Amino acid sequence: xxxxxxxxxxxxxxxxxxxxxxxxxxxxxxxxxxxxxxxxxxxxxxxxxxxxxxxxxxxxxxxxxxxxxxxxxxxxxxxxxxxxxxxxxxxxxxxxxxxxxxxxxxxxxxxxxxxxxxxxxxxxxxxxxxxxxxxxxxxxxxxxxxxxxxxxxxxxxxxxxxxxxxxxxxxxxxxxxxxxxxxxxxxxxxxxxxxxxxxxxxxxxxxxxxxxxxxxxxxxxxxxxxxxxxxxxxxxxxxxxxxxxxxxxxxxxxxxxxxxxxxxxxxxxxxxxxxxxxxxxxxxxxxxxxxxxxxxxxxxxxxxxxxxxxxxxxxxxxxxxxxxxxxxxxxxxx
Numbered sequence: 046x047x048x049x050x051x052x053x054x055x056x057x058x059x060x061x062x063x064x065x066x067x068x069x070x071x072x073x074x075x076x077x078x079x080x081x082x083x084x085x086x087x088x089x090x091x092x093x094x095x096x097x098x099x100x101x102x103x104x105x106x107x108x109x110x111x112x113x114x115x116x117x118x119x120x121x122x123x124x125x126x127x128x129x130x131x132x133x134x135x136x137x138x139x140x141x142x143x144x145x146x147x148x149x150x151x152x153x154x155x156x157x158x159x160x161x162x163x164x165x166x167x168x169x170x171x172x173x174x175x176x177x178x179x180x181x182x183x184x185x186x187x188x189x190x191x192x193x194x195x196x197x198x199x200x201x202x203x204x205x206x207x208x209x210x211x212x213x214x215x216x217x218x219x220x221x222x223x224x225x226x227x228x229x230x231x232x233x234x235x236x237x238x239x240x241x242x243x244x245x246x247x248x249x250x251x252x253x254x255x256x257x258x259x260x261x262x263x264x265x266x267x268x269x270x271x272x273x274x275x276x277x278x279x280x281x282x283x284x285x286x287x288x289x290x291x292x293x294x295x296x297x298x299x300x301x302x303x304x305x306x307x308x309x310x311x312x313x314x315x316x317x318x319x320x321x322x323x324x325x326x327x328x329x330x331x332x333x334x335x336x337x338x339x340x341x342x343x344x345x346x347x348x349x350x351x352x353x354x355x356x357x358x359x360x361x362x363x364x365x366x367x368x369x370x371x372x373x374x375x376x377x378x379x
Contacts, residue, residue, distance in 0.1 A: 046176070046215050048170040048221045050211060050219045051218065054209070057089040058089045061089055062201070062205075064076040085334045101185075108210040117146070120150050121182070122153070123181060123182070126185070128186075128189070129154055137184075140184065159307070161185055161337070161364065162341040162342050164364070179214060181214070182212060185337075187337040189206065192266040194261050197266070199270065203335045207333060208339055222374050223291045225284060225291050227371045229369040230368065235369075236269070238265065248263070249262060249263050281363065288361060289375070292359075294359055294375060298359055299325065300358045301348055303341060303360060306328065307335055309330065360378075361373065361374075
C-alpha cells in the first residue's frame with residue numbers, strides 16, 4: 046500500500062524571545078546583526094512547566110480539530126523527541142492515554158534531531174507498506190531551550206521550541222516517495238548534551254567559554270558550529286542529488302526544496318552551492334527559529350499556504366544534523 050501525508054498542524058509555545066531581548070542580554074550581539082546573519086527575529090520558548098509532550102499533545106489536538114480527525118482512527122503513534130518526559134516509560138505511551146487514542150494502537154519514541162521528521166515519514170511508510178498500521182500520528186516536539194546555558198548567546202539565538210503533528214495514511218494530499226538516509230556517528234560530539242544520561246549521569250556546574258564568548262557546561266547543549274557547517278556543506282548536496290536519483294526525478298522537476306531550517310546563512314550557502322533558484326527554495330524560520338525536528342513540517346505547512354500546488358507537483362524534503370544524521374524524500378501532490 047502507498048503512504049500519503051493526509052494532514053499537518055503545529056503548535057508554538059506562547060513565550061517569545063526576540064532579538065531585542067537577546068541584544069539586551071548580550072550588548073555585543075546587535076539586533077540587526079542577528080537578523081542579517083541568522084535570519085531569525087523571534088523564537089518561541091517553552092515555559093518552565095511546559096514540556097515537549099505538552100506541545101506534542103497540543104499539536105495533535107489542533108490536527109484533530111482542524112481536519113475532523115477522530116483519535117479513535119489512530120492505530121500507531123511515532124513520537125520524535127530528544128527531550129522526553131522520562132528515561133522510561135516511552136513518552137508516546139503517555140501521549141496515547143492523554144489523547145484518548147485506542148489501547149490497541151502501537152506507540153514508540155525515537156530519538157533524532159533535525160532529520161527526525163523525514164525519518165518519521167520513512168518509518169510511517171514502512172508500517173503502512175507492511176500492513177501494520179493505516180493511520181499513523183507522527184509527532185515531533187522539542188524543547189532545546191531547556192538544554193541551553195543561559196549565557197550561551199549563540200545557541201539561544203538559533204533555537205526555538207515547537208511541536209508538529211502529521212497524519213500519514215493510505216490516502217491523503219501527497220504521496221510519500223522513496224528515501225535516502227545517512228548516518229555518521231563520528232560527528233556525535235560536535236552537537237551533544239554530554240551529561241545527564243546514563244554514561245555521565247552527574248551534571249557538572251563548571252562552565253567554559255568557547256572562541257565566540259558563549260558560556261557552556263557539559264550538562265548543556267554544545268554545538269561546534271564550524272564542524273556542523275562543514276558536515277552540512279559536504280553531505281547535504283550529495284543527499285539532495287541521491288534523493289532525486291532515488292525518486293527518478295530531475296532537479297528542475299522539483300517545485301519546492303524544503304530543507305531543515307537551520308539558519309539563513311547555512312541555507313543560502315546550500316542553495317547557491319546546489320544552484321537552486323530562490324523561488325524554489327523555501328525558508329520559514331524568521332518568526333520561530335530553528336525548531337529542530339519540527340522545522341520541516343512547519344515549513345511544509347506554511348509553504349502549502351503560500352505556494353500554488355497542482356496535481357503531480359513534486360517537493361523535496363530533507364533533514365540533517367545531530368548524530369550526524371540525514372534523510373531526504375520527495376512528495377508528490379495528488
